[in-house]
Amino acid sequence: TVTAIIAEKKSIKISGRKVHPALTGAELAAVTKEANRPIDVEGIRVEAINVGSPAWQNGLKKGDIITMANRRPVKTLQELADAINGSKSLLLNIQRNNGAFFLVIR
Numbered sequence: 503t504v505t506a507i508i509a510e511k512k513s514i515k516i517s518g519r520k521v522h523p524a525l526t527g528a529e530l531a532a533v534t535k536e537a538n539r540p541i542d543v544e545g546i547r548v549e550a551i552n553v554g555s556p557a558w559q560n561g562l563k564k565g566d567i568i569t570m571a572n573r574r575p576v577k578t579l580q581e582l583a584d585a586i587n588g589s590k591s592l593l594l595n596i597q598r599n600n601g602a603f604f605l606v607i608r
Contacts, residue, residue, distance in 0.1 A: 515529050515530065515531040515549055516529070516530055516531075516579055517529060517530075518530050518557050520583075521579070521582055521583050521586065522586050522589070522592065523556065524556055524557065524560055524592055524607045525556070525557045525560075525562070526555055526556045526557060527551055527552035527554075527555020527556055527557040527558055528548050528550070528551050528552075528555070528557035528558075528562055529548070529549040529550040529551070530546050530547070530548060530549065530568075530579060530582070531546070531547055531549050531579075532544075532545075532546055532547075532577060532578050532579055533545060533546070533547040533567060534577075543567050543569060543597050544569070544577045545567040545568050545569040545570075545576060545577060545597065546567065546568040546576055546577075546578075546579065546582050547565070547566070547567050547568075548562050548563065548564055548565060548566040548567075548568075549564070550564055551563065551564050560605070560607045561605050561607075562596075562605070563598065565598070565599075566596050566597070566598050567596065567597040567598075568582065568594050568595070568596060569595045569596070569597055569602070570585075570593075570594065570595035571585035571586050571592065571593070571594055571595075572585050572586055572589060572592065572593050573593065590608070591606065591607060591608040592605075592606070592607040593605075593606055593607075594606075594607065
């Protein structure tokens with residue numbers, strides 16, 4: 503007899519502060535194409551943001567998806583951390599609604 507429990511995979515969320523001071527106030531989670539339909543984009547989604555926080559002041563909004571950081575594709579929280587490790591300024595490629603843009607944080 504085999505017992506299987508099928509459950510939805512829980513996403514790992516972290517505080518943006520743990521990744522970079524400029525992301526303080528954002529709750530971040532990796533998102534796959536399948537979980538992000540109909541946009542079909544992989545990256546790091548801003549799950550929540552505190553109004554007035556550094557992340558909010560730098561232009562991030564709830565629902566934004568970071569697809570690149572410092573010109574490196576990011577699909578996992580570790581890839582995001584590696585891409586911006588030690589950087590004073592950040593260059594983020596953001597997917598918001600049906601558009602994409604670069605966000606420069608200094």
